[in-house]
Each structure stands twice: as C-alpha cells, then as structure tokens.
C-alpha cells in the first residue's frame with residue numbers, strides 16, 4: 183500500500199459499491215471515501231463495505247465524505263449516473279432493436295448534467311489528483327470532465343475499452359485453448375457501438391495472431407460482436423455489470439498508486455482529435471505518461487478516426503450549453 187493513500191468514489195450504486203469492494207479487497211488505499219446523493223444508500227454502503235475492511239488484515243477506513251473532501255484524494259472515481267437500463271428496456275419493449283446498445287439522448291443528457299454538477303461541487307481538486315471516469319457514455323464524459331476539472335489533461339482518464347479488451351482476450355483465449363496471458367490484444371477507439379478490435383496488431387506469444395494461426399481458426403467478426411454485446415446481455419438479466427468494471431478500475435488504481443507504468447487501453451486525451459477515447463496508454467502516478475500508437479491496418483485506423491470525429495462533433499455541439507456556461 184502506498185503511504186496514506188486515499189481513493190474517493192462518487193456515486194456508490196452497483197458499480198461504485200463493487201469498485202469500493204475491489205479496492206478494499208486488494209488493500210490499495212488507507213482510506214476509501216464514498217460520496218452519494220442518496221444518503222441512506224451511502225450509509226448502508228459504508229456499513230457493508232466496512233465489514234469487508236474488517237475481514238482484511240490491512241486496515242482500510244471506509245467513510246462517507248463530502249464532494250470537497252473527496253476532491254482532496256489521490257484518485258477520484260466517478261461512477262455517478264443513471265445507467266442504460268431504462269433506455270435499453272424501453273427499446274426492447276418497443277421492438278426498437280436498432281437502438282440497442284446506444285445510449286439514448288435523455289440518458290446522455292442526464293449523465294452530462296450529473297457530471298457537470300459534480301465538477302462544480304468538487305472543484306478545486308488536489309493538484310496531483312487523478313480522476314477516473316466510469317459513468318457512461320464514458321468517452322464523452324471523460325472529455326467533459328477534462329474540460330471542467332481544471333486538472334492537467336494527463337490526470338483525467340476514463341475506463342474506456344479496458345474491460346472490453348480484457349473480455350476479448352478471455353474469449354479468444356478460451357476459443358484457442360491458450361492462457362489469456364499469452365495474448366496481447368486490444369479493443370480501441372470510442373467505447374460502445376463504434377469500438378474497434380485491433381485484430382491486425384493482436385499477438386500470440388510474440389507473433390501476430392493472423393500469422394500464428396491456420397486460416398479460419400477464428401471467426402473475428404463473431405468474436406468482436408460477442409465482446410461488444412456481452413454487457414447488454416448481462417444488463418438485460420441483472421440490470422448492472424458491476425464486477426468486471428470494478429476489477430479493471432481497481433487494477434487502474436493500482437497502476438497509478440504504485441506507479442506501475444504498465445500499458446492499458448484507457449480513454450485519454452488525443453490532441454489530434456480534441457477529445458478522449460481509448461488507445462493503449464502508459465499509466466503511472468502522474469496518470470497518462472504517454473500514448474502507444476499501434477500500427478493498425480487502414481480499415482481499423484479509418485474506423486477509429488471516423489468515430490473520434492463524430493465524438494468531437496458531439497462535444498462541440500454541447501460545448502455551448504455545458505462547458506462555456508460553467
């Protein structure tokens with residue numbers, strides 16, 4: 183554990199609670215601060231999570247906190263927001279399958295407004311704080327938080343496609359019957375419908391996957407679809423996807439607090455596009471230390487550029503009402 187580290191979680195519903203649990207179980211921080219607008223939920227989460235802390239040898243103090251206290255933490259994780267579920271169930275019941283997996287405008291506007299309110303309440307942040315945005319749509323909200331937080335760009339990142347990449351690696355490993363750790367494979371770009379599986383750079387034991395395998399060993403399109411659609415399938419049944427995201431967020435906190443300098447596909451600022459989306463990033467105590475630019479094939483590169491331009495267009499269109507009015 184690094185010295186006197188403090189991690190704040192803003193919004194402790196299903197995902198925020200699971201993130202806190204993962205952080206406590208891995209003894210990453212001395213203090214975990216919970217910020218939540220529903221005070222009774224926050225009190226219950228504090229009590230339940232304190233039991234997790236009591237069960238560990240290392241002490242992690244779990245307590246309720248104000249926005250201002252949370253802003254003085256080493257890491258601030260934003261999981262506040264409503265989830266897709268309402269939009270998703272409406273789409274299912276109305277037979278509107280084309281909107282499945284796409285955040286509705288209502289939902290997006292609600293989460294923009296929540297994040298904007300949080301930035302107002304929390305600012306100013308501790309000068310070396312790192313913010314990790316988890317709430318969806320993650321790339322849009324990460325870009326907005328970056329504008330509003332007042333922190334240097336490299337100190338604001340989003341969970342992006344880290345979970346999708348981990349999931350993809352797991353699916354491919356089980357298809358090929360190899361250890362997941364022998365695969366190096368990323369999902370990149372704007373998370374969700376437009377995310378891109380970087381098959382051209384995927385590696386098995388150092389060789390590109392396409393060279394290492396006999397032709398037609400993997401159905402690349404089917405696997406990419408399965409990876410993209412899995413979150414919605416889980417949401418449809420249990421209403422949330424807390425554990426996978428909690429695990430990758432805790433791992434990101436570890437990279438930051440322990441200055442691990444490992445490469446993770448996280449959403450971060452891309453100067454060429456003026457917005458945040460996922461490319462492999464070197465992560466340490468300062469947040470994003472650098473971007474690793476992979477030699478993607480032309481089609482993958484074009485798809486990432488296209489979705490980045492659309493994201494930037496969306497950002498520009500809300501900039502007047504959201505960012506300049508702050």
Ligand SMILES: NC(=O)c1ccc[n+]([C@@H]2O[C@H](COP(=O)([O-])OP(=O)(O)OC[C@H]3O[C@@H](n4cnc5c(N)ncnc54)[C@H](O)[C@@H]3O)[C@@H](O)[C@H]2O)c1
Pocket residue numbers: 192193194195196197198217218219220223261262263264265266293296299300316317318319320341342345421422423424427
């Ligand atoms: N990036 C990813 O891969 C990923 C994965 C899973 C979920 N998510 C997103 O995480 C978010 C949370 O999902 P969930 O399942 O935990 O939802 P949830 O409804 O269970 O929890 C959200 C919590 O945020 C709280 N909240 C709302 N406004 C707040 C504010 N201004 N300040 C503090 N707290 C506030 C709510 O009261 C609630 O407790 C959603 O946007 C969801 O889409 C992202």
